[in-house]
Amino acid sequence: MKGSVIVPGGGVGGVIAANLLRKRLPAEYTVTLIDREENHVFAPSLLWLMTGDREAAAISRPLRNLREKGIEVVHGDIEHIDAENHTVLVNGQSISGDYLIVALGAALAPEDVPGLDAGYSFYDLKEAERLRQQISTFQKGHVVALTVSPVYKCPAAPYEAAMLLSHYFQMQGTRSQIRISFYAAEAGPLAVAGENVTEAVRQMLQERDIAYHPQHLIQTIDASTHTLHFANGVQDSYDLLVYVPAHKPPKVIRESGLLGQNGWVEVDRHTLETKVPGVYAIGDVTGIPLEMGKPLPKAGVFAHGQAKVVANNIACQITGKGRLMQFDGHGECFVELGDHKAGFAHGDFYASPSPVVKVARPGVRWHLGKVAFEKNWFRAWF
Ligand SMILES: Cc1cc2nc3c(=O)[nH]c(=O)nc-3n(C[C@H](O)[C@H](O)[C@H](O)COP(=O)(O)OP(=O)(O)OC[C@H]3O[C@@H](n4cnc5c(N)ncnc54)[C@H](O)[C@@H]3O)c2cc1C
Structure with missing residues (x-):
């Protein structure tokens, strides 16, 4: 054969x-x-x-x-x-x-938004390293997290990034000097997972003093004045821009x-x-x-x-051996919160008429779960 x-x-x-x-x-x-x-x-x-x-x-x-x-x-x-x-x-x-x-x-398409290259992403290794370097010397000012389009991989990732940055600056002793805002192209955090998940993440942002602005589509960025221009006419300025680019x-x-x-x-x-x-x-x-x-x-x-x-x-x-299987739309997701804590959501995304997703109470064990998953990853596949 x-x-x-x-x-x-x-x-x-x-x-x-x-x-x-x-x-x-x-x-x-x-x-x-x-x-x-x-x-x-x-x-x-x-x-x-x-x-x-x-x-x-x-x-x-x-x-x-x-x-x-x-x-x-x-x-x-x-x-x-x-x-x-x-x-x-x-x-x-x-x-x-x-x-x-x-x-x-x-594929990531940062070139879709004029001026976006003034910011930093964490969606590939080189970009994440550049951002790491940048935050290590950032002492005060306005950090803006931004999603360019509602369709991007890992709906939790930019929210995790904002909360991890908040914790990072807290550990550096600079958080009180740093304002964090999140402008999202989407209607709400992890909106496809349902209102309970969206609400839980919104609350997590609020508890960390991260100002959340959903449904803001970025149009252009003026790097010379550090100004963000959104399609709805809103403008804001930034000192450090952290973005998730468009995907295609x-x-x-x-x-x-x-x-x-x-x-x-x-x-x-x-x-x-x-x-x-x-x-x-x-x-x-x-x-x-x-x-x-x-x-x-x-x-x-x-x-x-x-x-x-x-x-x-x-x-x-x-x-000719074994039984055929079907993909059933089940999935789960850890949401890193910083301070060695994480949230966890799991559910059936093929459920009718809309996904049924449950959220577990955040805690240390979900963070440890994510660490264990990371360890097993290379053991299992490499
Ligand atoms: C910061 C971050 C955090 C994330 N966290 C989570 C999480 O906690 N949980 C979760 O479920 N998901 C998470 N994700 C999403 C997850 O990584 C992706 O959904 C997943 O990798 C998709 O797998 P894939 O095989 O479809 O594509 P990929 O893993 O992206 O693989 C595609 C591969 O194709 C290769 N390729 C593309 N074009 C070509 C070409 N023309 N020639 C040769 N090679 C090519 C690329 O080099 C790449 O290796 C995260 C993503 C990011 C960026």
């Missing part, structure tokens, strides 16, 4: 899918993972990198380590995907497989013919198969509409669950 599965993307979804398939498929069946980055970065820990609680080496691993498990790893920028022919063009070479699992994530599908995906009407890859919400047979897409690159009208949030927890389903189902098809 010979054949191959190609996995474009070595982030959360791709690494899990490749690992699980390698375990289930016979040795003559190749599993090839392709990524432009040499290292896999555990994104939730970028927040701890920002505050100086982690170093880059502790939250990343070389993708080439996966070769020791029998996964073929190709390092290169994917230039083209020919979905109909299950073929990927990388480093000028075409690689074809019986199945494709597209896990290319969401990677260029190679925009040109692949796989996009649906909502601008992301269209998939069956239970099997993750695209409109092209044998081609699956998982994680942030997909757009899965929920009954309530908003899309399934982009989050590692969903990329993880989807990778499990797709890897299982492809292995079943190839080996």
